Amino acid sequence: MKKSTPATIEDVARLAEVSIATVSRAIHMPEKVAASTRLKVDRAIAVTGYTANAMARSLRLGRSNMILAIAPDIGDPNFAPILIGLENEARAAGYGLLIGHTQGDPLRGVEYLKFQNANQAAGLILFTGYVPTDPNQPAPRLPPMVAVSEPLAQGAAPFVGVDDRGGARKMVELLIAQGHRKIAFVGDSRDRLSHHRRRIGFDEGLAAAGLRAGQTVMDADGTLEGGRAAVERLFLRDDLPTAFACVNDQTAAGVILALTARGYDVPRDFSVTGFDDIPQAGFLSPALTTIRQPRRQIGQTAMEILLGLVEGVAPDEAETLLMPDLIQRSSVGPVPQGRRY
Amino acid sequence: MKKSTPATIEDVARLAEVSIATVSRAIHMPEKVAASTRLKVDRAIAVTGYTANAMARSLRLGRSNMILAIAPDIGDPNFAPILIGLENEARAAGYGLLIGHTQGDPLRGVEYLKFQNANQAAGLILFTGYVPTDPNQPAPRLPPMVAVSEPLAQGAAPFVGVDDRGGARKMVELLIAQGHRKIAFVGDSRDRLSHHRRRIGFDEGLAAAGLRAGQTVMDADGTLEGGRAAVERLFLRDDLPTAFACVNDQTAAGVILALTARGYDVPRDFSVTGFDDIPQAGFLSPALTTIRQPRRQIGQTAMEILLGLVEGVAPDEAETLLMPDLIQRSSVGPVPQGRRY
DNA sequence: CATCCTGGTGTCAAGGTTTACATCCGCCGC
DNA sequence: GCGGCGGATGTAAACCTTGACACCAGGATG
Numbered sequence: 035m036k037k038s039t040p041a042t043i044e045d046v047a048r049l050a051e052v053s054i055a056t057v058s059r060a061i062h063m064p065e066k067v068a069a070s071t072r073l074k075v076d077r078a079i080a081v082t083g084y085t086a087n088a089m090a091r092s093l094r095l096g097r098s099n100m101i102l103a104i105a106p107d108i109g110d111p112n113f114a115p116i117l118i119g120l121e122n123e124a125r126a127a128g129y130g131l132l133i134g135h136t137q138g139d140p141l142r143g144v145e146y147l148k149f150q151n152a153n154q155a156a157g158l159i160l161f162t163g164y165v166p167t168d169p170n171q172p173a174p175r176l177p178p179m180v181a182v183s184e185p186l187a188q189g190a191a192p193f194v195g196v197d198d199r200g201g202a203r204k205m206v207e208l209l210i211a212q213g214h215r216k217i218a219f220v221g222d223s224r225d226r227l228s229h230h231r232r233r234i235g236f237d238e239g240l241a242a243a244g245l246r247a248g249q250t251v252m253d254a255d256g257t258l259e260g261g262r263a264a265v266e267r268l269f270l271r272d273d274l275p276t277a278f279a280c281v282n283d284q285t286a287a288g289v290i291l292a293l294t295a296r297g298y299d300v301p302r303d304f305s306v307t308g309f310d311d312i313p314q315a316g317f318l319s320p321a322l323t324t325i326r327q328p329r330r331q332i333g334q335t336a337m338e339i340l341l342g343l344v345e346g347v348a349p350d351e352a353e354t355l356l357m358p359d360l361i362q363r364s365s366v367g368p369v370p371q372g373r374r375y
Numbered sequence: 376m377k378k379s380t381p382a383t384i385e386d387v388a389r390l391a392e393v394s395i396a397t398v399s400r401a402i403h404m405p406e407k408v409a410a411s412t413r414l415k416v417d418r419a420i421a422v423t424g425y426t427a428n429a430m431a432r433s434l435r436l437g438r439s440n441m442i443l444a445i446a447p448d449i450g451d452p453n454f455a456p457i458l459i460g461l462e463n464e465a466r467a468a469g470y471g472l473l474i475g476h477t478q479g480d481p482l483r484g485v486e487y488l489k490f491q492n493a494n495q496a497a498g499l500i501l502f503t504g505y506v507p508t509d510p511n512q513p514a515p516r517l518p519p520m521v522a523v524s525e526p527l528a529q530g531a532a533p534f535v536g537v538d539d540r541g542g543a544r545k546m547v548e549l550l551i552a553q554g555h556r557k558i559a560f561v562g563d564s565r566d567r568l569s570h571h572r573r574r575i576g577f578d579e580g581l582a583a584a585g586l587r588a589g590q591t592v593m594d595a596d597g598t599l600e601g602g603r604a605a606v607e608r609l610f611l612r613d614d615l616p617t618a619f620a621c622v623n624d625q626t627a628a629g630v631i632l633a634l635t636a637r638g639y640d641v642p643r644d645f646s647v648t649g650f651d652d653i654p655q656a657g658f659l660s661p662a663l664t665t666i667r668q669p670r671r672q673i674g675q676t677a678m679e680i681l682l683g684l685v686e687g688v689a690p691d692e693a694e695t696l697l698m699p700d701l702i703q704r705s706s707v708g709p710v711p712q713g714r715r716y
Numbered sequence: 717c718a719t720c721c722t723g724g725t726g727t728c729a730a731g732g733t734t735t736a737c738a739t740c741c742g743c744c745g746c
Numbered sequence: 747g748c749g750g751c752g753g754a755t756g757t758a759a760a761c762c763t764t765g766a767c768a769c770c771a772g773g774a775t776g
């Protein structure tokens with residue numbers, strides 16, 4: 035047994051005294067080959083330690099066993115568990131997960147399409163909210179895609195994510211139950227569909243309680259800094275809310291920081307809520323009350339759908355929305371009595 | 376231009392009125408082909424939008440353009456930036472990054488070797504601290520490898536990481552400068568070489584100040600829970616330290632939590648330090664004074680070395696140790712005056 | 717007894733690329 | 747005028763696998 039070069043199907047065939055076609059069949063369509071032959075082949079495979087050369091296989095089949103995930107930032111605490119879910123599911127099906135990191139630069143995404151063009155990816159998972167395309171090149175042939183974390187603009191691909199609207203609504207209901215009547219939404223954005231949906235859920239929740247009027251909505255870009263800045267802008271006005279419903283946890287962290295810096299206590303003076311339940315959320319002080327995304331589950335479901343698509347089966351729904359859990363920690367309290375501004 | 380199927384080298388050759396060999400040469404050995412021909416080929420490539428089929432290429436060359444990274448947990452906040460560094464560097468060199476997630480299970484790693492066996496990975500990045508091997512199978516041919524985050528036991532592969540010893544020593548020096556004389560090291564471990572090295576740096580720092588005697592060393596497994604448990608055990612004794620030097624940030628978080636739960640104030644009553652500077656570190660209260668790993672840099676350097684290895688060039692050093700930065704926040708203070716136990 | 721069918725197996729082409737080798741052509745030096 | 751050389755290009759094999767097709771033997775059917 036020379037180990038200089040890995041065993042090929044031919045080595046197995048020689049050892050089992052059959053043709054290479056029979057070996058291939060023994061592996062992929064066992065019922066088509068006689069039991070005795072199958073046994074010989076299996077033994078030969080064990081002896082040689084044969085593993086099919088994936089390159090040759092993909093070349094022949096015209097389809098690779100890689101799934102490409104394109105994310106703006108792999109380090110985003112929201113993405114990691116989704117990636118794990120994706121990866122687990124992919125591996126179970128014999129696929130590998132290739133990662134692409136665009137650093138928020140749309141053009142970077144285009145670079146990864148090379149992998150697709152080069153037949154190196156059977157499918158695409160998009161965290162970006164848009165399909166990477168090069169304006170100069172003619173539209174490339176796109177493989178099966180599934181969007182995750184952020185839906186695609188025109189519903190161009192199935193989306194798997196959390197029920198943003200329902201989650202936001204739950205959050206508002208909690209605040210209302212605590213007596214809050216003036217609640218500011220921090221993080222309105224036209225760019226991110228998921229954030230927009232949270233805003234809608236917020237509106238719905240207020241409307242359901244007959245509080246539609248007098249709400250405050252602050253633009254913010256979803257970063258800690260954005261949250262902080264929004265609070266500063268808000269304090270320039272005279273009608274302050276008693277609670278801040280933030281579009282995500284980063285924003286909430288910024289809001290808490292700004293409030294604390296001004297000498298207020300959360301939740302005694304103001305209540306603050308987040309969304310996503312990033313790992314830091316529990317370490318903020320006060321620990322953040324937020325909405326937990328079932329991230330692992332999202333990854334798993336998305337990969338299931340994508341692999342189905344690769345096999346040619348259409349998904350049941352255009353959007354698979356998972357219901358998030360409300361995680362109550364200590365950043366929400368009853369509305370302060372007799373406070374006036 | 377039919378877009379049903381991607382352009383092959385043959386399409387380009389036909390359009391440029393040359394043979395496919397010439398096209399291949401024009402791409403890979405431009406100096407070997409006449410300038411006029413090169414021009415024709417370039418034009419034909421642009422028109423057809425040709426991208427070489429990576430599968431066919433890898434098959435022919437017997438080498439893929441993928442690097443496989445095996446990590447116990449992709450979600451580990453310490454790993455993400457390293458992955459980004461790896462990925463950036465790989466992409467720049469035309470390689471893709473494949474991720475494997477072992478979930479801490481050594482056997483899982485073995486599964487990923489299939490990729491290697493199947494010629495799907497030209498190199499391996501190991502976050503695990505060991506080479507995945509199947510005890511039943513004969514040792515597989517291993518590709519070039521580089522260890523990251525955790526060195527390999529027998530120095531089986533080049534390691535790129537932070538100077539654990541130097542970092543730990545810096546930390547101890549800071550504590551000593553603040554007047555601390557009794558410092559406990561929390562997180563001693565025989566399993567993780569990196570943790571062991573931090574322990575050594577700790578010892579060295581104390582020895583340099585003539586404080587070798589009377590030190591306390593607590594075992595802990597590097598988790599938040601481990602840190603908490605270590606504090607509880609320590610409080611069973613009578614000689615408490617004034618500062619806790621923790622092996623990593625998770626442990627430090629546990630220590631702070633335990634101390635706070637007992638009604639102590641950090642840093643007034645006790646000082647606590649971490650190691651790694653995970654994203655949560657700044658959000659703990661008090662914000663954690665710790666050692667920042669240049670993670671992105673680690674990833675980049677590791678990939679550089681690995682790609683060199685793939686090309687057949689040996690690395691300069693068996694270990695590349697990057698010096699970490701000391702990040703001073705608010706979990707360290709002067710030793711409490713007149714405290715007695 | 718001829719024919720058809722069927723289950724089991726072998727042969728061979730194809731998939732796209734790279735590269736060793738062959739070919740061709742113009743030009744130099746003798 | 748000719749041998750030879752070198753630069754530019756073409757030809758074809760090889761990388762490994764899969765699957766359409768062909769083949770063969772033997773049993774069932776007429």
